[in-house]
Amino acid sequence: MALRREAFLDLVRERGAYDTLYEADRAARVVLALLGAHLVGDVRARLAARLPDDFALILLNPLQSAEPLTPERFVRATAAWIEGATEQTATWDVSAVLSTVADTAGDDLTGQVLLQLPTGYDLLFGRPRTTRPPSP
Template structure:
């Protein structure tokens, strides 16, 4: 079952310590649009099914990426899409959104998502000790 819009935004707002809901919404829109370009097939569809409808559509109709971005380049791309963002604030935005996405997805789907991403992405999801099989090293 998909998470409700308000619950998702409240979780992102809390994680990101944003003063206003629109800041959480802006970060969510950009991060999910960029993430969607890195996911394919049933994994992307399953993740979208757990997100609020608006964010699901953003994930399913992503900003195009020529190649998979490593974590550092993903953060840079996020900064480029958010007015006034720096790499440091974009890293904060990415962490706030993707940690909520990981919670919504649950451990099994999060592990499937991470297998489609470059190896340095787990910390962006709040999973610093992740391995390909989902176990701790």
Template sequence: MTLRWEAFLDRVQERGEYDTAEEAERAARVVLALLGAHLVGQVRAELAARLPEALALVLLNPLQAAEPLTPDRFVRATAAWIEGATEQTAPWDIGAVLSIVADAAGDQLMDRILFQLPPGYDLLFGRPPASHRP
């Protein structure tokens, strides 16, 4: 199921408690550009197919990452790219976006996404660590 643009941004705005849709969109674009640099092949294509077209394009044409970012470095990179964000507020931005992404992806695709990412990303998606899942 593909989320519509407005529905996706409304959910990000609600979860992130942003004052405007523009703030939600800025967070979504930065987080998805960084995430897209870490995903490859069919997993990235399947996730893109479940996102609104404009955000799918961001995911499919990511910022280039020289190496996979650890969750901590992902947070720092997000803080650097979102105007006004700090390393303390960036996890909130990331969680607002990636929790919606996780909802759109569903459990099976999320397992495949997390397999491609360095350990610790489960928490950024608002999921319990793999070691704590039933």
């Protein structure tokens, strides 16, 4: 069941500490367009089904990416698409949107999404991979 647009944007706005829904909407559109370029097949379709309709369409009709972006390059690309953004503010934007996406998708689907992305995206999704220390 897809989250309603207003509920999704309220979560992004709260996590990103945006003053307006417009700012949350702008961040969500850019980040989801970039994310969609990295996902394929059933995982992308299942994730889109959990998002509000207009955001699902953005995810399904992504910007074209010639190669998978590392998390750092993903943040830089986000900064380039958001007027006035810096890498620091773009990191905030990406994390606000992707952590909301992760909560909307649930742990199983988020795990499948992360498998399609280069290493390091887990932190942007607010889902740091925990590794167990070796036993003494």
